[in-house]
Amino acid sequence: MDIAATNTGWWFLGKIKRFAQDPKGVLVRKLHPEVREQYRLSEYTGPSGYWGELREYQLSFLKSMGMRSNDRLIDIGCGPLQGGIAFISYLEPDRYVGVDICVPALAEGYKQIVKHELVAKNPRLLCSRSFGRDVLQCGAFDYAWSSQMLYHLDPDLIPDYFRSVSGHLKPEGTLYADILGSEAHIPEDKLWRGLRHYFHTKKFLEVEAGRYDLSMENVGRIHEYGYPVPCQLRHNHMLRFRKHA
Numbered sequence: 070m071d072i073a074a075t076n077t078g079w080w081f082l083g084k085i086k087r088f089a090q091d092p093k094g095v096l097v098r099k100l101h102p103e104v105r106e107q108y109r110l111s112e113y114t115g116p117s118g119y120w121g122e123l124r125e126y127q128l129s130f131l132k133s134m135g136m137r138s139n140d141r142l143i144d145i146g147c148g149p150l151q152g153g154i155a156f157i158s159y160l161e162p163d164r165y166v167g168v169d170i171c172v173p174a175l176a177e178g179y180k181q182i183v184k185h186e187l188v189a190k191n192p193r194l195l196c197s198r199s200f201g202r203d204v205l206q207c208g209a210f211d212y213a214w215s216s217q218m219l220y221h222l223d224p225d226l227i228p229d230y231f232r233s234v235s236g237h238l239k240p241e242g243t244l245y246a247d248i249l250g251s252e253a254h255i256p257e258d259k260l261w262r263g264l265r266h267y268f269h270t271k272k273f274l275e276v277e278a279g280r281y282d283l284s285m286e287n288v289g290r291i292h293e294y295g296y297p298v299p300c301q302l303r304h305n306h307m308l309r310f311r312k313h314a
């Protein structure tokens with residue numbers, strides 16, 4: 070087959086899919102079931118139109134930071150498993166736990182597990198208001214991950230979050246979580262599914278994490294790791310929190 074023609078075909082399909090995620094693309098969404106599903110699921114995660122890219126970014130980030138297939142991962146604020154499906158596919162069975170407060174998002178996540186034939190990987194999805202602390206045994210995870218979630222937490226919840234993460238991680242385990250960059254230009258009181266956008270400072274997070282034996286480093290902007298450049302939150306800072314041995 071002519072490679073140039075194939076590439077043009079993929080480019081065109083990508084354009085249609087992207088257009089379908091646009092509010093004006095209602096007709097394409099009605100006609101294309103896969104696009105329709107991604108659009109619906111993106112309402113639980115945002116931003117629309119980058120479902121595949123955001124999935125790929127999440128897995129490739131953690132792999133680039135050393136996550137191996139036999140590591141254990143807790144995905145806090147997992148939503149409908151945009152990253153989760155890629156993590157579950159990559160990890161060995163019984164290695165993935167997703168936690169969220171949003172029951173409909175978790176229900177969508179379960180459907181995705183079935184659709185992608187990943188039931189045999191035994192992923193666990195938990196609905197928890199304590200970031201999983203009320204349900205899980207301590208010290209079980211090599212990695213914790215919170216993508217596009219930390220900035221939705223009220224400052225009063227941050228100590229509880231670090232307490233839970235510190236309890237979940239093995240000695241020398243690591244959390245990665247992104248926070249808003251100042252370029253985001255989002256009013257704090259702008260709501261996303263009832264949640265505000267908080268501009269937590271690195272100093273505040275460093276101090277709060279330190280109380281639970283976690284030391285913080287800034288590892289760069291998320292667009293440096295494959296987060297889609299057209300998206301507004303590309304300047305988010307990715308933070309690493311290592312548990313002290």
Ligand SMILES: C[S@@+](CC[C@H](N)C(=O)[O-])C[C@H]1O[C@@H](n2cnc3c(N)ncnc32)[C@H](O)[C@@H]1O
Nearest residue numbers: 114146147148151152169170171216217218221
């Ligand atoms: C923007 S979505 C990101 C979803 C997913 N991490 C991703 O990147 O595709 C934020 C998620 O955090 C969840 N969330 C917000 N506050 C939470 C809390 N206190 N505990 C657990 N999950 C929370 C929301 O329900 C939502 O699913």
